């Protein structure tokens with residue numbers, strides 16, 4: 001077995017591209033994604049698991065990146081908001097629905113919401129409107145009053161993205 | 163925000179993990195799903211010398227059958243347990259309680275064992291273990307022991323585990339098919355800790371209560387078994403049960419406190435009501451069937 005160490009070499013796939021670095025064990029995945037990998041679409045709000053702004057997708061599941069160490073994501077596939085749209089910039093249906101329904105104002109909370117909804121609707125998963133709304137309890141938005149976000153979810157559930 | 167520096171190790175076997183704990187002499191902190199520990203690290207309320215990550219130990223994951231029990235590995239993610247057909251069939255109330263634990267995003271990381279070992283007094287998983295009569299298996303280099311959930315908790319976030327012990331399984335004893343389940347909680351928002359909650363199971367034989375397991379959460383320093391209520395229910399015919407009277411007995415076992423969310427009196431009052439209502443509704447459904 002390896003001994004306890006304070007720094008590690010990690011390797012992960014972020015938005016389809018391999019990234020490796022030597023990092024301190026104490027570095028959160030959120031800090032790693034922003035500071036080392038340059039994905040500043042990852043928004044750190046509270047940094048203690050309350051607001052949901054930092055949500056990213058790790059191996060297909062939406063997780064709070066402030067509550068996971070970067071070293072724990074070694075070998076994982078990570079998607080941030082930057083990796084959600086198609087390569088040519090075409091919006092993901094989740095992004096299109098949020099845009100269409102004016103579901104953001106300052107946009108600070110939005111990358112997290114995009115990641116949660118993208119992970120929930122991935123592949124042939126068809127979450128109900130209720131399930132998507134329930135997942136929104138993991139996000140705090142201080143601007144919109146949530147009505148636009150709710151409408152975007154209604155739209156998504158009905159399968160009419162844009 | 164950054165945690166204070168620590169050394170990190172992620173063994174892949176229970177033996178290695180126990181060795182790390184033994185060598186650390188109390189200086190190691192265990193990281194399971196991290197949904198509580200990571201905030202504490204980020205805020206530097208916890209500053210361990212060694213962080214022992216148990217997420218790579220496959221032997222601690224998954225749901226399986228044990229002798230007369232369903233065995234849940236402590237590092238089973240809450241989202242996985244929530245989706246487990248095996249658990250839904252054997253322990254429906256555990257799955258119902260799980261749907262109230264945190265949020266979708268925290269359940270994707272959070273584990274069953276982490277929640278049980280943490281022992282937040284208002285959390286669903288510790289109380290469910292107490293109600294259903296679960297047994298917690300703990301291991302160290304010194305050996306393995308089985309601890310009934312009812313003897314596991316000492317106070318808020320305090321349990322009987324020694325610093326070198328690791329939870330290796332939670333065994334939920336079988337309840338007969340078609341047993342009655344009880345669950346209700348009152349929280350300010352979905353995903354918040356409950357102000358008051360109760361969870362339980364009742365097994366019937368010939369229209370009489372043959373087995374009862376009920377516990378409170380948010381009603382004292384630990385999850386609390388409603389022992390007097392359980393006792394009073396045993397042997398009673400479901401037509402003769404007075405939910406109000408049983409609820410009185412159940413509240414008598416609690417020790418709620420005042421905090422900035424609710425007063426002890428509020429918790430007792432609401433607790434009494436949700437207990438009576440949940441029990442009454444569950445019995446009515448059964449009587450009608």
Ligand code: FES
Pocket residue numbers: 043044045046047048049050051052053054055064065066067
């Ligand atoms: S920054 Fe991670 S939940 Fe707020």
Ligand code: FES
Pocket residue numbers: 103104105106107108109110140141142143144
């Ligand atoms: S759009 Fe500003 S916080 Fe949600």
